Amino acid sequence: MGELRIGTASWTDKTLLQSGWYPADAATPEKRLAFYASQFPVVEVDATYYSPPNERNSELWAARTPEDFRFDIKAYGLLTGHPVKVASLYKDLRPETDKKNVYATDLDPKAVDEVWQRFLDALAPLHHAGKLGHLLFQFPPWFVISKANKAYILEVVERCRPARAVVEFRHESWLREDNVRETLDFLTSYGIPYVCVDMPQGHKSSVPPVLAVTSDLAVVRFHGHSDKWTSRDIYERFGYHYSQEELAEWAPKIAALAEEAKETHVLMNNCYRDYATSNARQLAQQIDLLQHR
Numbered sequence: 001m002g003e004l005r006i007g008t009a010s011w012t013d014k015t016l017l018q019s020g021w022y023p024a025d026a027a028t029p030e031k032r033l034a035f036y037a038s039q040f041p042v043v044e045v046d047a048t049y050y051s052p053p054n055e056r057n058s059e060l061w062a063a064r065t066p067e068d069f070r071f072d073i074k075a076y077g078l079l080t081g082h083p084v085k086v087a088s089l090y091k092d093l094r095p096e097t098d099k100k101n102v103y104a105t106d107l108d109p110k111a112v113d114e115v116w117q118r119f120l121d122a123l124a125p126l127h128h129a130g131k132l133g134h135l136l137f138q139f140p141p142w143f144v145i146s147k148a149n150k151a152y153i154l155e156v157v158e159r160c161r162p163a164r165a166v167v168e169f170r171h172e173s174w175l176r177e178d179n180v181r182e183t184l185d186f187l188t189s190y191g192i193p194y195v196c197v198d199m200p201q202g203h204k205s206s207v208p209p210v211l212a213v214t215s216d217l218a219v220v221r222f223h224g225h226s227d228k229w230t231s232r233d234i235y236e237r238f239g240y241h242y243s244q245e246e247l248a249e250w251a252p253k254i255a256a257l258a259e260e261a262k263e264t265h266v267l268m269n270n271c272y273r274d275y276a277t278s279n280a281r282q283l284a285q286q287i288d289l290l291q292h293r
Contacts (some may be wrong), residue, residue, distance in 0.1 A: 001255065001263045001291070003218075005070060005133075006284045007042035007270040008276035009221070015235060019273040030064050037065040037162075040280060042072060042133060044221075044267045049074040049138075051088040052115070055121040062129035070133035071126055072219075072265060074271050075165075076119050078112070079106050079156070090118060116159055127163060133265060134193065134217065138168040141205040145173040150186060157192055166219050168195035169203045171245050180210060187214035196257070198250070199223040203230060211253055218261035221252060221281070224270035239272035242279045251286035258287075 010016065011033060026035045036043060045053070051281065053073065061071060077084045083101040086094055093111045095102060104112050126132040143149055157165045169175060174183045188192050194214040198206060200223070213221075224240025231237050248250055258264040266283065268276035 001258045002260075004254070004258045004264045004266070004287065005040075005042040006266040006280050006287075007040035007268070008045065008254045008271065008280050009044040009046050009267050010271045011036040011043050012047075013271045015273045016271065016277065018161075018271040019070045020042065021274040021277055030060075033061065033064050037069045037290050039277070041068065042265055042267070043071045044074060044136065044269070046269075048072045048119075049077050049082075050073070050084070052090070052119050055122045055125060058123055058125040062125050062131050064182075065131065067130070069131055070265075070269065071131055072133040072136060073123060074138065076115070076248065078102075079119065080137050081143055081152075109118070112203045115133075120160065120163065123163065132163055134164040134166045134219065136168060136195065136219075137165055139170060140193075141170045143169070144171050145179055145183065153192065154190065155234065155252060157190065164193065164217060166193040166195050168197060168219075168221065169207055172207055175207050175210050183251065184210075184212050184214055191215045193217040193218045193219055195221055197221050197223060198225075200225050200227075200229040211257060213257055213260040216262035218257045218264040220264070220266045222250075222266070222268045222270060224275075235272045238270050241275045242270065243281075244282060247283045247286055251283060251290055254283070255265055255287050 012029070022035055026032045081104070084104050086097065086100060086102055091162050093107070093114055095107055097106065099106070123132055164241055173179060174284060182192065192215060194212055196211050196219065197211065198209050199206060201208070222242070222243070224238055226237055226240045228236040252262070254266055268280045270279060
């Protein structure tokens with residue numbers, strides 16, 4: 001089996017802080033990150049989807065974690081085709097507009113290039129420290145399978161080098177029965193890691209839990225099965241606690257992926273109170289039991 005890292009999609013969520021998961025003496029950001037890193041070998045940073053990262057945070061994260069710890073960074077929404085708040089853009093790159101939200105197409109191409117450069121430069125301290133795991137590009141529900149969108153994925157991969165870009169789809173066309181082979185072959189031919197997801201089904205943004213390894217890095221993200229997936233309340237959307245039985249079904253599947261890949265990252269994104277941390281620990285324990293049978 002290759003290296004397997006299991007963690008969560010946040011260590012600073014306010015409901016996690018309120019849950020009592022952190023010990024009482026972990027009362028500062030530095031101590032909380034140190035405690036989290038003593039429990040798990042990887043964390044996903046989702047805040048960078050809403051606002052670009054800054055270099056100082058990367059320096060602090062690198063300094064406050066063990067040598068073998070990894071940070072997986074979610075790409076800024078502007079770079080994945082999502083709308084972003086104008087206020088989240090770098091001040092000198094904000095367009096003159098009355099809109100509250102803008103897309104990359106609303107900006108001058110040179111401004112978009114600058115956003116790319118600053119986004120990647122801010123992560124340089126993590127990369128130099130060997131602690132940058134991958135960059136998660138979660139594309140929107142309107143990002144359908146097409147030549148143009150495949151070309152954009154290749155552009156993303158090139159822009160990110162030497163960092164690793166991984167791809168998560170939210171439109172079913174990529175993983176539909178008549179297209180799934182084409183999609184996986186495309187990713188495999190360029191060595192692009194595919195993100196397997198477990199999520200509620202039957203919605204516009206739903207994709208099936210297709211398990212596949214398309215490079216030496218495999219990624220799995222667990223979004224839960226909330227019956228309020230369309231809610232604007234993020235805690236209603238992701239507030240789902242996996243049962244031991246559900247995780248027991250996933251454990252051998254994760255182990256099988258890890259047999260194929262050199263490294264596998266598994267992130268619990270059911271971030272409400274201690275749901276993600278407890279499920280991450282339970283899943284790790286179940287996989288460990290499988291390995292020692």
